[in-house]
Amino acid sequence: MSLWTWFGIKEGSASTDWPLKGDDDGQPGVLGMPRYDPSKCRPQCDACVQSCVTHAISFGSPRNEAAPPEVDWGRCIVCQRCTEACPTGAFTASADWALGVSERLDLKWDDAMSERVAREVVERGRRAFGRSLHIRHVDAGSCNGCESELQALNNPFYNLHRLGIFFTPSPRFADVLLVTGPVTKAMHGPLLETWEAMPVPRWVIATGTCAVSGGVSGGNYACGNGLDGVVPVDIYLPGCPPNPAALIHALLMIVGRAEQRMRGGRIDR
Template identity: 85%
Template sequence: MSLWTWFGLKEGSASTSWPLNGDDDGQAGVLGMPRYDPAKCRPQCSECADVCVTHAIRFDARAGEAAPPEVDWGRCIVCQRCVEACPTGAFSESADWALGVGDRLDLHCNARKSEHAASAKGERVHRAFGRSLHVRHVDAGSCNGCESELQALNNPFYNLHRLGIFFTPSPRFADVLLVTGPVTKAMQGPLLETWEAMPEPRWVIATGTCAVSGGVSGGNYACGTGLDGVVPVDIYLPGCPPNPAALIHALLMIVGRAEQRMRGGRIER
């Protein structure tokens, strides 16, 4: 018997039972997206917007000087600079991470609450794929931050296979296209070829802020502003990068085994 086999038998299973049972998602003490309370905003204060490098916080000139800023979590890279700069506590720390949404508008704070269901293709999706899902990952210009979190999905703690979810090297065997990066011009062609090679029904997850909105580098000479307009998106999952628990939650949303938690830019408790 090898040393590692003996060690495994001695220590027992290292995998979390979440999300099937319990709440040990591995994210205790990890900062999530900031929380935003527009009622605490001070008129004519723009300190949060001034430090936001991705323009996730912006002021609409047509709304008047007293109007609070518009906040788009789909542009947020979770740098916490708004929390540090805000003099009134309108932006505060949180542990909110399950931010996958089926409608891009649900990442806009104060936007209407969408009635769009993330698993919009109905109960037949759950019946066909509820116990098994195959994922093809495409790096469309990522910095590899999202990839480091994706690798964690197959470690002993998260053990993605226990949920019936597997990564596949071939798009012809894939149900889900998981895309990271802002979609560089060099990767747009290969990305489209991958999507077109997937059989129906197929789903797309824009993974990370870059894939959702372009992130820090979006819109420059070499890349676009995310997946919108390139391929149809079923789930938008911001974060820089989204943590493994958020990735699992988004994948389970596809097959109706997890519920969308954010609507109108706010986490529903």
């Protein structure tokens, strides 16, 4: 018996039971998306807006001096600069990791939107995929931050295969197209070819802030502003990068085994 075989038998299973049961998602103490409380905003203060490099925090046009800033989590890169710059505590650090949504508007802060019912991603005829899902990943210009988190899905702790979810090298065997990066001009064609090669039904997950909105480099001479307008998107998952727990939650949303938890920019706790 080899040393590693003996060690494995001695240690037992290292996989988490989450999300099937328990709450050990592997993210305790990890800094997440900032929390926003517009009631604490001070009139004419623009410290958070000035600090936000991706314009996730902005004022409407024309600016209403009495209105708090508008927040779009789909543009947030989780840099925490807003929490450091805000003098009133309207933006505070949290352990809330990014969550997928089925409509882009649900990533924008809106009190009215937070009360509505989200569009259901899974149609009745697609529930046959509930116990098995195959993913084709396309890197459309990512910095590889998202890829580092994707690799963690197959480690012993998360063990994605236990949920019936697998990565496949061929789009012809894939149910889900998982795209990272802002969609560079060089990857626009290959991305469309991959999408067209997938059988129907098929889903798309815009993975990471770059794929959702373009991120830091979006809209420059070499790349676009994410997946919108390129291929239809079923799940928008922000984060820079989204952690493995967020990725699993988004994948389970596709097959109806997890519910959307963010509406109008607010997380249902």
